[in-house]
Amino acid sequence: MTAESDIASYCSIMEEIKKRDLVIRGIISRKYTTAFNITNLESICLQVRKILELIALGSMVVNKEEFSKYHKDFHAHWHGGRILKNLHKINPNFYPKPVMEVPSSNPKIKSELINIESGFLTESDFVKVYEKCGKILHAENPFGVKTDYSWYEKQIIDWMNKIVKLLSIHNITLLNDPNMYLIHMRDEKDNKVHGYTFEPRGREKLL
Numbered sequence: 001m002t003a004e005s006d007i008a009s010y011c012s013i014m015e016e017i018k019k020r021d022l023v024i025r026g027i028i029s030r031k032y033t034t035a036f037n038i039t040n041l042e043s044i045c046l047q048v049r050k051i052l053e054l055i056a057l058g059s060m061v062v063n064k065e066e067f068s069k070y071h072k073d074f075h076a077h078w079h080g081g082r083i084l085k086n087l088h089k090i091n092p093n094f095y096p097k098p099v100m101e102v103p104s105s106n107p108k109i110k111s112e113l114i115n116i117e118s119g120f121l122t123e124s125d126f127v128k129v130y131e132k133c134g135k136i137l138h139a140e141n142p143f144g145v146k147t148d149y150s151w152y153e154k155q156i157i158d159w160m161n162k163i164v165k166l167l168s169i170h171n172i173t174l175l176n177d178p179n180m181y182l183i184h185m186r187d188e189k190d191n192k193v194h195g196y197t198f199e200p201r202g203r204e205k206l207l
Contacts, residue, residue: 003177010062011193020050020054027043028157042137045133052129059083097171113182121166125162132155169182169183181195
C-alpha cells in the first residue's frame, strides 16, 4: 500500500472514533439509555475502550509495513495496550501529536502549527484508561473489592475531553518517511476527517 492509501485507511478509522464518541455523549446526556445507570457506565466504558483500540490500530495501519516485519500475525492484533507497546519498539514517534492552528505572521502562510503540551491523552494515560475500562466490563466478584461506579462517572468526561484534545488536529509520523501528515477530525470543508501531506519542500496535498 502507498502512504496515501494508508492515510485514507487511517482517516476511515478516525471517522469510526467520531461515531463512537457520539454514542458516548448520547448516553451521558441521557439521549440514549440502557435503562440502568450501571449498564450505561459499562456501555460508555466499552466505547471508550474501543476508541482507544482504534487509536492503536490506526497507528498500526500507517506503520503496517514495518510492524508486519516484526509481527507476522499483525492482522490478529487487537489489544490496545499491547499494540502500543509493540509500536513503540518499532517507531518511537508513532503516537498522535496534538497541535493547534494559529494565524501566521507570514502573509504567505495562512496558519502555523503549535504543539499542544498538556491536557490531552498521553501514552501513559492511554494504558491506565484502557485498563480501567477493561475492569468494569467484567462481572463483579462478590468476594472482591466493590467497583466504585461514582468514580467512573466522574472520570468519563475528563477521558473524553483528553481524547478529543489529542485527536482534534494532530500529526502522525511514519517510520522512514520524511513527510508530515496532518489530520483534521472535523475539516471545515465538510466536517469529515481529512489528512494532509506536507512534503519537506512545503508542497501540500489533500488526501
